Amino acid sequence: MTGAPRDTKWNPPAPEDSPQGGGFRAEFDVTTDRGGPRYGEFVEQVRTFMDKVRYACPTPELADEVIEELKQFNAKLDTMLVDEWHTPSGTRIDLPSRGNITLPPYEITDGGEDGVSATVEFRRFHLGGNGVAHGGHVAVAFDDLGGMAAALNVHGVARTAYLTVNYRSLTPLETPLTLKTWVERRDGRKLFVKGTLHEGDRLCADLDALFIALRPGQA
Numbered sequence: 001m002t003g004a005p006r007d008t009k010w011n012p013p014a015p016e017d018s019p020q021g022g023g024f025r026a027e028f029d030v031t032t033d034r035g036g037p038r039y040g041e042f043v044e045q046v047r048t049f050m051d052k053v054r055y056a057c058p059t060p061e062l063a064d065e066v067i068e069e070l071k072q073f074n075a076k077l078d079t080m081l082v083d084e085w086h087t088p089s090g091t092r093i094d095l096p097s098r099g100n101i102t103l104p105p106y107e108i109t110d111g112g113e114d115g116v117s118a119t120v121e122f123r124r125f126h127l128g129g130n131g132v133a134h135g136g137h138v139a140v141a142f143d144d145l146g147g148m149a150a151a152l153n154v155h156g157v158a159r160t161a162y163l164t165v166n167y168r169s170l171t172p173l174e175t176p177l178t179l180k181t182w183v184e185r186r187d188g189r190k191l192f193v194k195g196t197l198h199e200g201d202r203l204c205a206d207l208d209a210l211f212i213a214l215r216p217g218q219a
């Protein structure tokens, strides 16, 4: 198991009467091969680049050089753009964070209707200040994995209505942390989700969130 539980039916067929036009797709088209066998390495190199950018103080000459090279890379990627439903970034369940470059890298260790357990590691580019993680990045990790717990519980898509993060102690960078989320209570379409983030036995943060299961065709 890496970016999502493997034994879950991620691609439930849309109901016959599901209006897809403009709506969130009921079919979450997961994959393990989109983007090729080295897609994970590709994403990892970008993360490493962002780590360097966060701490580098380039000379003007080096900045000029890197800008020119980045323009060339961006032009190459411009020839390969696809829509969000077909990009590997977010749908490659064999990769950390489903290959989603915008998420802190996590690996799912257990996941199902009862909740999700993951190991997450904030990178150097997730720096907030004084060597520890930015609180917004902690919230991103909780949002995605809270949303996953909700989705696995309802076998469909859920959106965040509110998300409260209590920051209980500092969250370190470059350290494997344990993140757990679970649906504590369900009331119709409303999923009350809780979560915790630990370094060892120490609680770094906890989550109190509401996710709403989307109706067919809802955006």
Ligand SMILES: CCCCCCCC(=O)SCCNC(=O)CCNC(=O)[C@H](O)C(C)(C)COP(=O)(O)OP(=O)(O)OC[C@H]1O[C@@H](n2cnc3c(N)ncnc32)[C@H](O)[C@@H]1OP(=O)(O)O
Binding pocket: 143, 144, 145, 146, 147, 148, 151, 158, 159, 160, 161, 162, 188, 189, 190, 210, 212, 214, 215, 219
């Ligand atoms: C596996 C990958 C997981 C990825 C997870 C990522 C999740 C995300 O980040 S989603 C992005 C952030 N969220 C958003 O942009 C959502 C924006 N908001 C919306 O779209 C809508 O307000 C939405 C969908 C949440 C709810 O709208 P709608 O479906 O019309 O439901 P609505 O009738 O207003 O509310 C349903 C119930 O929830 C309650 N509710 C809705 N919002 C809130 C809220 N903020 N606080 C408390 N209760 C609320 C309502 O009072 C209602 O309760 P009841 O049924 O008891 O009367």
